[in-house]
Amino acid sequence: MSILVHEKTRVLVQGITGDFGGRHAKLSLDYGTQVVAGVTPGKGGQVFEHAGHKVPIFDTVAEAKRQTGAEVSAIFVPPPFAADAILECVDADLDLAIAITEGIPVRDMIAAKRAMQGRRTRLIGPNCPGIVTPGRGDKSHGGCRIGIAPGYIHKRGRVGVVSRSGTLTYEAVWQLTSKGHGQSTCVGIGGDPVNGTSHLDVIRMFNEDPETEAIILIGEIGGNAEVEAARWIKEHCRKPVAGFIAGATAPAGRRMGHAGAVIGGAEDTAAAKIRIFQECGIEVAKTPSDMADALLRVWKP
Amino acid sequence: MNIHEYQAKALLEQFGVAVPKGVAVKAASEFEAALAKLDGAGGYMVKSQIHAGGRGKGTFTNGFKGGVKFSATKEKALENANAMLGNTLVTAQTGAEGRKVQALYFTEAANLGKRPDGRDDEYYLAILLDRATSRPVIVASTEGGVEIEQVAHDTPERITKVQVDPAVGLQPYQARQVAFALGFKGELFKQCVTLVTKLYRFFWEKDCAMVEINPLLVTKEGRLLALDAKVSFDDNALFRHPDVVALRDLAEEDPKEIEASKFGLSYIALDGSIACLVNGAGLAMSTMDIIQHFGGKPANFLDVGGGASKEQVTAAFKIILGDPNVKGILVNIFGGIMDCDIIAQGIVAAARETGLDLPLVVRLEGNNVAAGKATLAASGLKLVAGDSMADAARKIVALVGKA
Structure with missing residues (x-):
């Protein structure tokens, strides 16, 4: 198993006719992901072609789901329209909406998240690298890659990875793969202050997933999502967890690239989070180069 | 985006908030x-x-x-x-x-009212995002004119928080909750309910990141006045508020940060001697951390985004070299999708164009990395290759010397 998505997950791409969405739809097709539909309002009936694949484009998410059985959407829609794209997925009762878009107004996300309450659809992101469940082929080909992560750095295996950041996730994944350890699923939850899925949500799923044996939890300064996850891990998690917190050298009050990465209080500094990780039995990586090794100190595969 | 107090008060006045x-x-x-x-x-x-x-x-x-x-x-x-x-x-x-x-x-100057104990009659009122609930929260306190963090630490019972459901917006009973919590009665109670309602409308309609009135004051004449106001806006929402964008004061911003933003770079100056150039915000923050871990001090945060084109790297080098404290540069690129060789060619071209003669350590990882490393090695530049983040950080610290 894996979490959230697997090799057979049927994916649609909102914004497939844009540069960004199109480029990554092609990379997902190359990786062997089941990209079955594109959605661009006004371009229904066109076809997205790549290397022998013919992906039909629809005007609406509901139509794309009805015609192709797509269950998950990858959202590459520009920021002013992205919250609307998310809500269209909710209305169509998709399982999962994965919003890659960076720069969505906070107010739009506050309203969208409220409108999602009690609905079937789960949101990952926004401002995230997406999800990868590696495949079993060469360089993990045949997996489900939704978003912008490089597929080939992965390897199918037993470590779950959850992080806000893209390249820092790739760093952790690459360390694991280079040491011969694969991943069950890698989830980038995004760097925005209002997001759909928290560290804790993903940790709970990894805890229940029989294929996942160990977890890497990557966090950063700002907010208390990592602390919430750590306290839950201490009480409930049956699997070894290694953690890393980025931003030890970040000055207070300055936003470090991610909209959510700003130190506002005493509890959301890197030092405070690292201390709480340690108190909760999470093996803390001393440097970002130490993430896989930290996990291997507490997990004997 | 931040604005000045006088600008904030002019906007608040437009929404019916009383200011001196x-x-x-x-x-x-x-x-x-x-x-x-x-x-x-x-x-x-x-x-x-x-x-x-x-x-x-x-x-x-x-x-x-x-x-x-x-x-x-x-x-x-x-x-x-x-x-x-x-x-x-x-x-x-x-x-x-x-x-x-x-x-x-x-x-x-306002005619400050006094409390029975002789203190100025000052309150605190703010609206911001509560990250834990993803909802706007109104924060109010009977203790104004002081740092709210201090109040939260010393006397948390004097702070009231009211969450607003974005589906229906602020409700009248919630505005009353705030006014009751601040202890207002009679005419002042009514003024406070109106103020909270107007302030919330301002916060929501203008896509504010935060509105803070500290102190909120009761005058001897029995009027509520916003004596000081701090307002900041959500950068992501500026596209729908040209009136707010017009209030931007570039003189208050670091010219290097403005220059960086023109090239899609996110740059923040710090006070160390080792500059870094990284793709991705999380990796950029951790690169600063690892420099410090090995005894150096980062000179900046610099995220070139997902790309790292030659133009971006050149612009980044120029900005970095504009900081006289910089004694060496660490480039850390995880070229996931991009070809590392193209990134390497960009680094070499940028180093030549800027006449770079400071110690330069490059750590490249990812797609086609062997060709990228070969390009760097054949460039004739005095650069040092790092195999991992740790290896690269150790090398640049050794070249520049510990902080």
């Missing part, structure tokens, strides 16, 4: 005319306009104390204004270099 009457000035020649517009019977306030807090307790580099001054007479107001405008104010939030005061705000 005031006039902003940018040149000494405007002082007399500005003061003539105000009723100085109760005296004037002269307030330095910079994007940093702690102005009242700040000190100018010319020795003058206080960036916010009560002035009983017009002559005193002129004297204070002349000591402030054009000079550099250092506060707890500006850093040691301080901030040049390029605008002043003259206001009529």
Whole structure:
């Protein structure tokens, strides 16, 4: 198993006719992901072609789901329209909406998240690298890659990875793969202050997933999502967890690239989070180069 | 995006929030005319306009104390204004270099009401995002005019928080909750309910990141007045508020950060000697961390985004080299999708174009990395290759020397 998505997950791409969405739809097709539909309002009936694949484009998410059985959407829609794209997925009762878009107004996300309450659809992101469940082929080909992560750095295996950041996730994944350890699923939850899925949500799923044996939890300064996850891990998690917190050298009050990465209080500094990780039995990586090794100190595969 | 106090108050006034009457000035020649517009019977306030807090307790580099001054007479107001405008104010939030005061705000001094214990009758009111619930939250306290963090630490029971459901917006009972919590009665209670309602509408309609009124004041005449106001906006939403964008004061921003943003770079200057150039915000933060871990001190945060094109790397090198404290550069690129060889060619071209002669350590990882490393090695540049983040950080610290 894996979490959230697997090799057979049927994916649609909102914004497939844009540069960004199109480029990554092609990379997902190359990786062997089941990209079955594109959605661009006004371009229904066109076809997205790549290397022998013919992906039909629809005007609406509901139509794309009805015609192709797509269950998950990858959202590459520009920021002013992205919250609307998310809500269209909710209305169509998709399982999962994965919003890659960076720069969505906070107010739009506050309203969208409220409108999602009690609905079937789960949101990952926004401002995230997406999800990868590696495949079993060469360089993990045949997996489900939704978003912008490089597929080939992965390897199918037993470590779950959850992080806000893209390249820092790739760093952790690459360390694991280079040491011969694969991943069950890698989830980038995004760097925005209002997001759909928290560290804790993903940790709970990894805890229940029989294929996942160990977890890497990557966090950063700002907010208390990592602390919430750590306290839950201490009480409930049956699997070894290694953690890393980025931003030890970040000055207070300055936003470090991610909209959510700003130190506002005493509890959301890197030092405070690292201390709480340690108190909760999470093996803390001393440097970002130490993430896989930290996990291997507490997990004997 | 931040704005000045005088701009914030003008916006709040548009939404019906009562503020002391005031006039902003940018040149000494405007002082007399500005003061003539105000009723100085109760005296004037002269307030330095910079994007940093702690102005009242700040000190100018010319020795003058206080960036916010009560002035009983017009002559005193002129004297204070002349000591402030054009000079550099250092506060707890500006850093040691301080901030040049390029605008002043003259206001009529409010007639402060007193509490039975003799203290000024001051309150705190703010609206911001509560990250834990993803909803706007109103924060109110009977303790105004002081740091709210201090109140939260010492007397948390004096802070009230009211979450607003974005599906229906602020409800009247919630505005009443705030007014009750602040202990208002009669006419002041009604004024407070109206104020909270208007402030919330402002926060929501203008896509604010935060609105903070501290202190909110009761005058001797029984009026609620926003004595100081701090407003910041969600950068992501500026596209729908051209009126807000027009208030941006570039003089309050680091010119290097402005230059960086033109190339899609996110740059923040720090005070160390090892510059870094990284793709991705999380990796960029951790690169700063690992430099410090091995005994160096990062000179900046610099995220080139997902790409790292030759143009971006060149622009980044130029910005980095504009910082005289920089003694060496660490480039850390995880080229997931991009071809590392193309990134390497960009680094080489940028180093040549900028005539880079500082120690340079490059750590490349990812797609086609062997070709990228070969390109770097064949370039003839004096650069050092790092195999991992740790290896690269150790090498640049060794080349530059420990902080």
